[in-house]
Amino acid sequence: MYGPAMTDTDDLLPIGLEDRLPAEARKATHAMRAALGAMDSHGYDRVRPPLIEFERSLAGRMDGVQTRRLFRFVDPESLRTLALRSDMTPQVGRIASTGLADAPRPLRLCYAGDVATITADQLDPARQRLQLGAELIGADTVAAASEIVMLAVEAVEATGARGISVDFTLPDLVDVLAADAFALAEDRIDAVRRELDTKDAGGLVAAGGEAYLPLIHAAGSLGDALAKLRELDGGGTLATRIEALETIADRIGARARVTLDPTERHGFEYQSWFGFTIYADGARGALGRGGTYWIKGSDEAATGFSLYLDALLPALEGREPAATVFLPLGHDPSVAARLREEAWRTVAALEESDDPRALGCSHRLDGSEPVAL
Amino acid sequence: MYGPAMTDTDDLLPIGLEDRLPAEARKATHAMRAALGAMDSHGYDRVRPPLIEFERSLAGRMDGVQTRRLFRFVDPESLRTLALRSDMTPQVGRIASTGLADAPRPLRLCYAGDVATITADQLDPARQRLQLGAELIGADTVAAASEIVMLAVEAVEATGARGISVDFTLPDLVDVLAADAFALAEDRIDAVRRELDTKDAGGLVAAGGEAYLPLIHAAGSLGDALAKLRELDGGGTLATRIEALETIADRIGARARVTLDPTERHGFEYQSWFGFTIYADGARGALGRGGTYWIKGSDEAATGFSLYLDALLPALEGREPAATVFLPLGHDPSVAARLREEAWRTVAALEESDDPRALGCSHRLDGSEPVAL
Structure with a gap:
């Protein structure tokens, strides 16, 4: 919308960390909600684990979490080492085997949130990603794997991505x-x-x-x-x-x-009999991975997948905000409220000099009706 | 939905950090989207700054950020001190004066995301909060303050909270x-x-x-x-x-x-002529604060507010998921897809023994129609 999609990060932000400006943020938010909507429609309940946990808890619940890649710090309260999550899957496993230990199985959970690693891949310098996914806990059967692969495809389809392909493996x-x-x-x-x-x-x-x-x-x-x-x-x-x-x-x-x-096997070290990677036309590499595994600690069978929105965004078309109407000084606020209920976006003048076009408006309120600029 | 809303955190999670299980997560997600929707409808574009920044950048952009309350760590890449954000307002100020420096004013931005502090308030042990808010950048006039206070009220109203009150101050x-x-x-x-x-x-x-x-x-x-x-x-x-x-x-x-x-003055140290605090019936203390201020570094006038969803959630009613239909083994997938398009939630049987009621279903698919259980 305004200038480049990312700010000049040379001095402002640490390498691998970026702002999403409005156009990118709109794409990311839409894709995340669409994918979460697909998971919800198949009965997956969202959980929201915290950003930070005990390092041992994050690293101990699943093979493949490399502690040297975690942002770590000592907690002055507990004097234990805390870490910023680098993967939400072990957090969902922890929830399934603690807070939701008594919930009936199979248990369907989904999640979305930011994860971070202190060192990035050489191929991908990003140190923060938006991860989302679903876990079917208490089942690693063919039926469970079928549901999870199909759900991953539907979640990616819901974002608007096309040309989806799935690569199976037998870990x-x-x-x-x-x-x-x-x-x-x-x-x-x-x-x-x-x-x-x-x-x-x-x-x-x-x-x-x-x-x-x-x-x-x-x-x-x-x-x-x-x-x-x-x-x-x-x-x-x-x-x-x-x-x-x-x-x-x-x-x-x-x-x-x-x-x-x-x-x-790459990335499937902790999986049992089935794994898959998902791709889409125009995406930056793999969108995500999934498969069957055992939750460490509780030894419960599970099947799940994770998607990384950052890989998916280049595959998606930009999304425009709703049609925007400029409200001149002295407009009738009840008319403006009615327009917002009708899904218009409104931008109210603060001063006589406010320029409707510069402020991204496509219309101007004239009496009680929007008129195209 | 299943047992207590929060897991037993004594051993599992550091003090002040909690999981949101499905019922709480559903409330939080709904409230966040409703508030963001209100801000979007008034022309506020969402931005998504990163979780982590240079400590100096977070602390230097606004008075009142206490570095001793930040989660800090040395970045092996830059050898500089990084910190987890404790407040997204300075991040939005940074974006306004860098990536969006050339965007027309007044610039309307909004945000939502997790923030964390290493030490909690004595009254509130939470060390992670879900913050959301809006900033009107380039204006600190009476018109700007009116828009922002009204927007804060509308954002809280949109979540379903009632009995809203606003306490003004003159910093x-x-x-x-x-x-x-x-x-x-x-x-x-x-x-x-x-x-x-x-x-x-x-x-x-x-x-x-x-x-x-x-x-x-x-x-x-x-x-x-x-x-x-x-x-x-x-x-x-x-x-x-x-x-x-x-x-x-x-x-x-x-x-x-x-x-x-x-x-x-408490919490308004960095504000100029106007500040306000917002409350609602049933909420845990103040929901958030706002007012007029100067963005440090760029010395641009701005008006904005922040809300903390954790304070608001106790004021909100629980939200049920959509009506859920159980799909027995051998069901017609095209019927299931049609039901999801009609906003049903579906839960597919994986085994003959799956119990529709235990899995939260209100209906069962019989041929091509859902039948109440």
Whole structure:
């Protein structure tokens, strides 16, 4: 609306922290409410955990929270180390296993709020993000995964994003095959996982994971990738997983393109049998991730997803404010109130010199009716 | 909805930090959106500043920010001290004088977000609050003050609160009288202010402020208090201020009770000629404050207010979620989608054993229609 969308942050704001000026703020607020609306319509109740917790509580409730990435400080009240949340998922897990421990299961919760990390990714300097998501607590079945993937797609659709795609993964695939089909020694599993992460065929063979070789080229559209998995899976060890992925994809139907990268693990370290990443046309990288997991501490099964609004915003069109009518000095306040009830925006003159156009008005009140400028 | 509104925080959360469970979160979200809607309808554009800034930037932009109350930490990137915001008003002032420096005036901005302090008030242990407010930048006239007070009343009304009252104050009254009417020496002004703060008649006389004595008993309904001010103000020094307060009160009309405490200063240290506090029936103390001030750094005049949602929530009725229909296994997803479009909430069965009543459903889908349970 006025000048660049972000302020010049060189001196004013620490690196990775930005203001959202009106046009960006309007987009962010609209997208957040639309996504939360989709989650609410599927029965997900919003909870609002605090910005700050004990560091141990944030870090202890889920694997993958790196304490060195947290903004930390000693609390003069408790003399314990507090931290600013870097992820709301463990907070929702804490709520489910404490304040809502007695609520019936499956428990559907959603959340939205700012999270911050002291160091940013090299690819993305942002140190604060607007995270939102949903958690289905007490269930990690195929039905739960289907609901959560569909909900993630609907939440992204509700923001106005198009060209949605979902990439599935099977986080425990290496372990399952090692135990059941490939008879890989337990002390070799980590090495095999690492070589699969880098898709290094030579390294994989050297690590004793020759049987896993076909997985290096198994990523692609769901149909193709599942065909390759079936081929690999002579003993039927993966049959239930393959069927599960087909069920989840059927539910999505034509609403999103579905791919499978069976050995992808990045960001899924804490997940159990199923994970997914969601994308949309025009977005900056992945919008978010989800999957099945165990809540640490309570050992309760759960399925959920998180979206990062900052990645999504570039994919969304700008939103104009409502038509705005300028109210000259001496206008009738009851007319102005009526217009606001009819969803007009009003901007009242404070001085004779106020300029309706400069103040963003499209209309001017003339007697009891708005007249286009 | 489930058990107590807040979790047992003794061990789980640091003192003064709480979860909002579904019922409380629903109230907070509704109130915040309603108040923001009122501000938007008057042409106030929302901005979203970051959670964290350089400490100097937060503290340097407005008097009254106490750095010892900020959550602070050293930024490994810049090696400078960062702080979690304790007040969004200076952030909006910074935006107005940087990213929106070239936007036409008067500039109308609003904001809502979490703020935190490391130490709480003795009366209120909360260390995190949900603050929202509006700033009218480039104007501190009577017209600006009238708009802002009216907007604060409308924002509180929009949340559903009733029995609103507004208490005016004149933050520079002692100085104005000292210079013009009472010929009080400048080095006596601080002492006189202190004695007026504690309403200590003996101390006031001892401090050389005998002329100010009637102000100790001048607080009350606007009419009575202004009559006392007029009596005190033989020379007409206060005539424009008295007229201003009457104009602001006229604008409010019957929508709020108006009182005046002419010498009240607590929380108004950084304000210029006008300040106000807003209350509502059933709220926990004051809902918020506002007034005219100068933005530090840019020396631009401004008028604004802040509300604290945590004080307001006890005054508001609980809000029920939309009517919720249980979707049995094997339901038609297109029927469910149609119901959500008609503003039903749906909760889908994941297993045969899912209990519709326990999951908060009021209806059950039977074929294509919801049937009351």
